[in-house]
Amino acid sequence: MAFKEKPSVYLVTRPSVDWESVAIFFQDEDVPPIPDTIRAGDDESAAVVEISARMCYMSYGRGRRDITDFINNLLSSKDGSVFEHVNYGFVITGVSRSLTHELVRHRAGFAYSQRSQRYVDETEGTFVVPPALLKNRKGAETAREILDEALQSASASYKKLVEALEESLPRDLFELNTDRRKAIRQAARSVLPNATETKIFVTANVRALRHFFEMRGAVYADWEIRYLAIEMLKIMREEAPLLFGDFTITDLPDGTQIAEPQYSKV
Ligand SMILES: Cc1cc2nc3c(=O)[nH]c(=O)nc-3n(C[C@H](O)[C@H](O)[C@H](O)COP(=O)(O)OP(=O)(O)OC[C@H]3O[C@@H](n4cnc5c(N)ncnc54)[C@H](O)[C@@H]3O)c2cc1C
Incomplete structure (x- = not known):
């Protein structure tokens, strides 16, 4: 019998942009070439949001001071659907079956593949210790x-x-x-x-992830899933700061943390 005390989270898939195709689209539509501001450094997530959002008004190359303003404006005006174009995939291990039962309740914008207890033998069982213990x-x-x-x-x-x-x-x-x-x-x-340990592959878009972090990062959430949500949020803040940078993480006296977004459910 083995014990796991903390989950392991691996970010395994991320969005990418085919810039050559985007350039051809701009040329075909006779809109200005790609402004540098669309390319927000190495992180292509913001570019996906900008390219999709600008489709609505065909406003490529116009307006806004910088990409941060642009994204925050979408978040504050709750134009959430454009964030559905940006997907990330996580492999998560060292979590309990009770955690994944809560996790899979998040339906919209999530995809799951979980280790089967019918195909995989549990004789050498591994168990997850609840944080309080x-x-x-x-x-x-x-x-x-x-x-x-x-x-x-x-x-x-x-x-x-x-x-x-x-x-x-x-x-x-x-x-x-x-x-x-x-x-x-x-x-x-x-x-x-x-408490039986399980492993799960989770893909979610940014709109769904933000909702998950808000609900499961809140003080009301179970400590185990809250810890996982905040670990995933920390990864996403590094990965896509423009899309997750408005979340604040706070230490509580009980040794746990909570996460709160500036822009609630978009
Ligand atoms: C602290 C906490 C305690 C909880 N306790 C319980 C409990 O005791 N019992 C229990 O059963 N669950 C409980 N839950 C689970 C909770 O009720 C939700 O099922 C779960 O958090 C997923 O949220 P969601 O439905 O908003 O997410 P998603 O399924 O990802 O949906 C995201 C959003 O899409 C929209 N949406 C999705 N599906 C539909 C639909 N069919 N129709 C209309 N709009 C839709 C809604 O706006 C929804 O908020 C708890 C959750 C938390 C965070």
Whole structure:
């Protein structure tokens, strides 16, 4: 039995612009060449937002002082749909099944692929320790012992169920051995707790991500998903500061953090 205390977050996909195609489009439409301001440094996310937003008025090359003004104006006027063109993909590991159950409630603009408990064996189970029970938390020792005992017991029951079903489940019910293994695991997983570790690939657009960070970065959110949301936000603030730079992260006396945007749900 192994424990995970913190999630790992990997940003694995990001937007890119085909500048040659954009230039041809501008030429075909007889609009001015790409202004430097559209290219906001190496981060192409703001350029995607600007190119899509300017489509509405065919206003390429006109107006605004700088790209920051342009983006903040979209955020403050809640022109949220243009942020849907910018997508990022994350691999997330070391999170509990209870966290991912909350995560997948975020429907609009999100895509998920999660490790299956039917295909993947959980005999060598890994479990996620809820933040309140981390060993460095004062007074967590007794609660942690209770958790460890419950997880040991669940893990042992899972193994015993797998063994019992290996013995008893008739082979002739299944055409393929893989289907039989799946049937065994899908039954045995009924005793696995919410703390069971899982891995998930999450793709989301900027509008959806901002909403997720606002809801799950709030003080009302569960500590585990709040920690994850803020870790993802920190990555996004580095990656696309113009699109996430209005969020403030604050330390709380209980050792956790919260995140609040200047521009609420767009
Ligand atoms: C602190 C906290 C506590 C919670 N407690 C509970 C709980 O006890 N029980 C529970 O069931 N859930 C609970 N939730 C989950 C919550 O109700 C939402 O399901 C979840 O946060 C996803 O939010 P969302 O629907 O806004 O997001 P998304 O599904 O990503 O939707 C984003 C936005 O798109 C729009 N939208 C999406 N789908 C529709 C639709 N079908 N029709 C109209 N508009 C739509 C809405 O404006 C929505 O806000 C909790 C969430 C938080 C943050």
